[in-house]
Amino acid sequence: MDVKTVCLGMLTDGPASGYDMKKCFESSFGHFFPAGYGSIYPALATLARNGLVEFEEVPQEGKPDRKVYTITEKGREELMKGLSNTSPTHKVRSEFLAMMCFAHLMSAEQIDEVIDNKLLELDAFLKLFDDIPTGQCQSMPNGARFVAGFGQFVASSLKTYIEEHRGMLTESDEEKIRAAAGR
Amino acid sequence: MDVKTVCLGMLTDGPASGYDMKKCFESSFGHFFPAGYGSIYPALATLARNGLVEFEEVPQEGKPDRKVYTITEKGREELMKGLSNTSPTHKVRSEFLAMMCFAHLMSAEQIDEVIDNKLLELDAFLKLFDDIPTGQCQSMPNGARFVAGFGQFVASSLKTYIEEHRGMLTESDEEKIRAAAGR
DNA sequence: ATGCATAGTATCAGTTTGATATATAAAAAC
DNA sequence: GTTTTTATATATCAAACTGATACTATGCAT
Numbered sequence: 074m075d076v077k078t079v080c081l082g083m084l085t086d087g088p089a090s091g092y093d094m095k096k097c098f099e100s101s102f103g104h105f106f107p108a109g110y111g112s113i114y115p116a117l118a119t120l121a122r123n124g125l126v127e128f129e130e131v132p133q134e135g136k137p138d139r140k141v142y143t144i145t146e147k148g149r150e151e152l153m154k155g156l157s158n159t160s161p162t163h164k165v166r167s168e169f170l171a172m173m174c175f176a177h178l179m180s181a182e183q184i185d186e187v188i189d190n191k192l193l194e195l196d197a198f199l200k201l202f203d204d205i206p207t208g209q210c211q212s213m214p215n216g217a218r219f220v221a222g223f224g225q226f227v228a229s230s231l232k233t234y235i236e237e238h239r240g241m242l243t244e245s246d247e248e249k250i251r252a253a254a255g256r
Numbered sequence: 257m258d259v260k261t262v263c264l265g266m267l268t269d270g271p272a273s274g275y276d277m278k279k280c281f282e283s284s285f286g287h288f289f290p291a292g293y294g295s296i297y298p299a300l301a302t303l304a305r306n307g308l309v310e311f312e313e314v315p316q317e318g319k320p321d322r323k324v325y326t327i328t329e330k331g332r333e334e335l336m337k338g339l340s341n342t343s344p345t346h347k348v349r350s351e352f353l354a355m356m357c358f359a360h361l362m363s364a365e366q367i368d369e370v371i372d373n374k375l376l377e378l379d380a381f382l383k384l385f386d387d388i389p390t391g392q393c394q395s396m397p398n399g400a401r402f403v404a405g406f407g408q409f410v411a412s413s414l415k416t417y418i419e420e421h422r423g424m425l426t427e428s429d430e431e432k433i434r435a436a437a438g439r
Numbered sequence: 440a441t442g443c444a445t446a447g448t449a450t451c452a453g454t455t456t457g458a459t460a461t462a463t464a465a466a467a468a469c
Numbered sequence: 470g471t472t473t474t475t476a477t478a479t480a481t482c483a484a485a486c487t488g489a490t491a492c493t494a495t496g497c498a499t
Contacts, residue, residue, distance in 0.1 A: 074351040075454075082358045092478050105353040112455055114480060135464060137478035156362055159369045160377075161351035168257040168344035170288040170406060175265045176399030179339055186342045194343075215424050216359030223353060223417055230413035234406055241398050258485070275447050295486055297449060318495060320447035 074162075076108045076116045077125075078155035084126060084144035085152065091117055091140065101217075104198075104224055117142060125151050173242065181243040188239050195232045199225065257345075259291045259299045260308075261338035267309060267327035268335070274300055274323065284400075287381075287407055300325060308334050356425065364426040371422050378415045382408065 079102060083094055091113050098108045108116075117140075120126040125148035131139040144152070169191060176184055202225045213221070262285060266277055274296050281291045291299075300323075303309040308331035314322040327335070352374060359367055385408045396404070 074354060079354050082354070082361075085358070085361065090478075091480090095478095102354065102357070105348045105350040107347065107349065107456085109456065109458090110480075111457070111482085115454085118480095133477085136476090137462070139478070152358075152361070156355055156358060157366070158351070158355075159366070160373050161355045161370060163348070163350040163352040163374070164290065165288045165346070165348055166290065167288040167346040168341070169346040170403050171257060171262050171265070171285065172339055172341075172344045173399045173403050173406075174285070174397075175268070175335075175339060176402070177397045178265075178268065178335070183340070183342070187344065190343050191346070214357075214360045215427065216356045219359070219421055219425050220353050220356050222421060223356075223414075226417045227410065227413060230410060231406075234409045238402055238405060242402050244398065273447075274449090290487085292487065292489090293449075294451085294488070298485085301449095316447085319445090320493065322447070 074155050074158060076112045077120055078152060079106060079108070080113065080116050080120065080142075081125065081144055081148050081152040081155070084142060084148070088141050088143045090142065101221075105220070120148065124148075176242050184242050188235060188242070192232060192235060195228050195235075198228050199232070257338050257341060259295045260303055261335060262289060262291070263296065263299050263303065263325075264308065264327055264331050264335040264338070267325060267331070271324050271326045273325065288403070303331065307331075359425045367425050371418060371425070375415060375418060378411050378418075381411050382415070 080094060083089060083097055083102075089097075091110070094113055094117075095108075095110060098106075098113070102108070117126065117128075121128060121142070124145060126142045126144055128140045128142045131141050133139060169187070172179075172187065173184075202221070263277060266272060266280055266285075272280075274293070277296055277300075278291075278293060281289075281296070285291070300309065300311075304311055304325070307328060309325045309327055311323045311325045314324050316322060352370070355362075355370065356367075385404070
């Protein structure tokens with residue numbers, strides 16, 4: 074399951090251009106499956122070369138032409154193959170956690186700034202969910218609701234953990250012993 | 257913060273070979289910052305070329321030679337630069353969530369198998385933490401304890417969410433309406 | 440005997456990342 | 470009133486990463 078498969082999946086919802094798909098990655102998919110122009114355009118080129126999508130060039134006045142892609146029957150079959158993997162991955166790549174492993178090499182001020190920024194980031198992310206009205210939510214496909222709920226739940230879990238345990242990152246050895254004894 | 261920086265960080269704990277570092281990625285770092293030979297060896301080669309690490313070839317009987325790397329003063333400075341970024345990333349790339357977005361294109365059996373596998377995977381991951389005795393835990397650096405706790409907390413949160421919400425992935429439209437009404 | 444695990448090095452094709460280039464128009468900022 | 474930013478749309482590139490594979494040699498298990 075790579076960017077190509079996700080593009081095919083997006084096209085089952087109707088024709089779209091590479092630019093449209095980038096928007097879609099930015100607003101939703103990108104939160105758990107990031108992709109930029111550098112992967113989207115090559116993916117569409119490969120899909121077209123293999124006959125999994127077709128495109129039509131649509132001229133526009135005052136704006137660049139659009140290449141509007143449509144999924145083919147062969148593309149639908151390929152998508153089904155992509156969805157038949159019963160052990161899809163779920164990977165994390167976190168500079169944040171790697172950095173925290175080396176917290177003992179950092180100053181308390183540095184650590185606090187990193188933590189504060191991460192909490193702000195999480196708040197900004199959680200705010201996105203406030204805008205989704207319940208009415209619209211019910212019209213969303215089941216899968217999308219599951220995934221949105223997942224994101225919200227995980228983000229608020231992260232926030233809770235960080236808030237409750239940030240203290241241990243900056244506490245001295247003596248404090249550490251005291252904390253362990255008081256437990 | 258790339259693989260090079262993490263390698264430098266590992267070397268602050270003492271000299272190590274590329275093979276040793278691969279072990280370290282597999283057992284701990286890899287859970288939140290994956291790296292294989294394909295990134296470790298080129299990283300070490302670049303670090304050596306730039307004088308951030310030095311290495312010594314250690315012959316062994318019956319086994320291939322080891323290249324044992326040591327961090328240099330210049331390497332320590334570079335590491336500090338790497339740790340000075342106050343907004344480190346935390347990215348997720350999830351075939352699992354992407355796939356669940358297209359759950360409406362899948363059969364209930366397919367979805368159930370994917371979910372069951374993901375829950376088994378989470379259980380296997382959570383089991384890793386049972387082996388860490390509390391005594392050893394207290395001797396770990398603060399940062400490592402924070403990160404380990406983070407992983408455990410997030411994994412059990414994921415598990416809870418999936419268990420409690422998997423129903424909505426396979427429920428029919430009528431069930432969906434009934435569930436919404438009963439809420 | 441044959442396959443697999445461990446110890447160790449390294450490379451390679453295919454992908455992805457993040458930035459950048461190109462072009463025009465409209466909206467916003469100063 | 471001019472400059473800057475944002476939006477529309479395409480595409481490419483170096484650097485990095487992924488996942489698999491290759492090579493060598495010992496030992497253990499089936």
